[in-house]
Amino acid sequence: MSYPLSTSHFPLPTPHSPLPTPHSPLSTFPLTPSSLLTFGDLCVDLILSGGDVVPQFGQVEKLVGDYTLEMGGSCSIFACQFARLGLPAAILGRVGRDSFGDLILARLQEAGVETRFVSVDPALKTGLGIALCRQDDRAILTYLGSITAVTPADVTDDRLACAGHLHHGSYFLHAPLRPHIPSIFARARRLGLTTSLDTNWDPADAWDDRWDEILPLVDVFLPNEAEALRIAGEHHLPAALARLHRLGAPLIVVKRGAQGALLSQDGQILEHTVAPALAGGDAIGAGDSFDAGFLAAWLRRLPLPEALRIACACGRSVAGKVGGLAGQLTWEQIQNGY
Ligand SMILES: Nc1ncnc2c1ncn2[C@@H]1O[C@H](COP(=O)(O)OP(=O)(O)OP(=O)(O)O)[C@@H](O)[C@H]1O
Ligand SMILES: [Mg+2]
Numbered sequence: 001m002s003y004p005l006s007t008s009h010f011p012l013p014t015p016h017s018p019l020p021t022p023h024s025p026l027s028t029f030p031l032t033p034s035s036l037l038t039f040g041d042l043c044v045d046l047i048l049s050g051g052d053v054v055p056q057f058g059q060v061e062k063l064v065g066d067y068t069l070e071m072g073g074s075c076s077i078f079a080c081q082f083a084r085l086g087l088p089a090a091i092l093g094r095v096g097r098d099s100f101g102d103l104i105l106a107r108l109q110e111a112g113v114e115t116r117f118v119s120v121d122p123a124l125k126t127g128l129g130i131a132l133c134r135q136d137d138r139a140i141l142t143y144l145g146s147i148t149a150v151t152p153a154d155v156t157d158d159r160l161a162c163a164g165h166l167h168h169g170s171y172f173l174h175a176p177l178r179p180h181i182p183s184i185f186a187r188a189r190r191l192g193l194t195t196s197l198d199t200n201w202d203p204a205d206a207w208d209d210r211w212d213e214i215l216p217l218v219d220v221f222l223p224n225e226a227e228a229l230r231i232a233g234e235h236h237l238p239a240a241l242a243r244l245h246r247l248g249a250p251l252i253v254v255k256r257g258a259q260g261a262l263l264s265q266d267g268q269i270l271e272h273t274v275a276p277a278l279a280g281g282d283a284i285g286a287g288d289s290f291d292a293g294f295l296a297a298w299l300r301r302l303p304l305p306e307a308l309r310i311a312c313a314c315g316r317s318v319a320g321k322v323g324g325l326a327g328q329l330t331w332e333q334i335q336n337g338y
Pocket of ligand 1: 254255276312317319
């Protein structure tokens, strides 16, 4: 079910100009319509793979084939991919005063992400995800710590006004911030920012929320297929898309794993299929890198089919590697055909 979709430059739903006047020292972060701010669900991932990774109680010691220790967190992986695609990205969050916190700051800075809004909190332990990866599936144990350490009070107008776009990629996991997202997104809109939201999975599997209040504040909505179905309360994607549009989402981009992705806008649907990712990857961060690819193209005002293609290339490349950062493409690679 593929329909033609205009390849002309899309209109940005929220006017970018005039941008608010910078009024604090924080505003030295590049202030352009394409500079982006996101919330830090800052953590590290310890990824165990190979052999029998299923633990057995009764003090049984099992040997695994390999491990990787890497920065994790949807928004954090997203920010690294967005910066690698050549646009300014800043992250707002906290890490603990520990070696995991050091690793996270190093990874963000290596990718070119602005970290001046990340504070080191000695009272906090840096968040940790332990991923047990089998060929076809994974199980994750998470210690939240710094993952949910951003508070609504951290999201000041000064900080929002440093960027042209606000992205949130950890909506359900970041429970303390969640009730405040409608007012934060509304504030961002008033300050002239465009917005995007990837809910990711609801650990409570409840999916209920004030979607009719939230989705009209989201310029680009980026669920995966299972998330779109659950949020809409539908069993089939066309019905789910129709419902999400009725709830107020103008542009919906749906990730479909190895099947690629599709987008829906103004009654038109565009699909993009992908070649299989390289074997041996764990798909961690594929969705977050996809989001960054789409937004880096959308904020450059590239045609939507082009944005979808770039997003899929970013997601597929990360899906073929271990961890959320390996495999992230640069804008130069995108321009040179990867
Ligand atoms: N096995 C794969 N082969 C090729 N491309 C893939 C594969 N897995 C993911 N991708 C690409 O990455 C995109 C995003 O992946 P996916 O659909 O898994 O997102 P997600 O469910 O949000 O993932 P995440 O677990 O990171 O939240 C897909 O739309 C696709 O373009
Ligand atoms: Mg996802």
